[in-house]
C-alpha cells in the first residue's frame with residue numbers, strides 16, 4: 001500500500017511538472033490551432049491519466065474549471081487553479097498563483113535565443 005502511494009505521488013509530481021511547464025511555454029498569443037491543441041491535450045490527459053481515481057476527479061474539475069487557452073497567462077493561471085483544487089481535496093497547502101511565472105523552466109532558453117538570431 002505504501003509502495004503504491006509513493007508511486008502515485010511520484011507520477012503526480014512528474015505530471016504536474018510537465019503540465020505547468022507546458023503551460024508556461026504556451027504561446028502568449030496562440031493561434032486557433034494552438035488553442036485547440038492545448039484544449040484537446042488537457043481533455044485527453046483527463047481521459048488517459050493512468051491513476052483512474054485521479055483522472056475521474058480531474059474530469060469533474062474540468063467541468064467546473066474549463067481549460068483556459070486564450071494566452072500563456074490564462075493557461076498558466078488555469079493550471080495553478082486546478083492544481084490548487086486537487087491540493088485542497090488532498091489537504092495540501094494552497095500555492096500562491098501570483099508567483100507561478102517564475103517557477104517553471106524547461107531548460108530550453110538557449111534554444112530560443114538561437115531562434116531569435
Ligand code: FAD
Pocket residue numbers: 008009010011012013014015016020049053054055057058079080081082083084086087090092094095100
Ligand atoms: P504536488 O501536488 O505533486 O506538487 C508538486 C510541486 O508543484 C509542489 O511541491 C509545488 O512546488 C508545486 N505546486 C503545488 N501547487 C501548485 C499549483 N497550484 N500550481 C503550480 N505549482 C504548484 N493524488 C491522490 O492521492 N489522489 C488524487 O485524486 C489525485 N489526483 C490527481 C490528479 C491529477 C491530474 C494529477 C496530476 C495528480 C493527482 N494526484 C492525486 C497526485 C497529487 O496531486 C500529488 O501530485 C501527489 O500527492 C504528490 O504531492 P506533492 O505534495 O509532492 O506535490
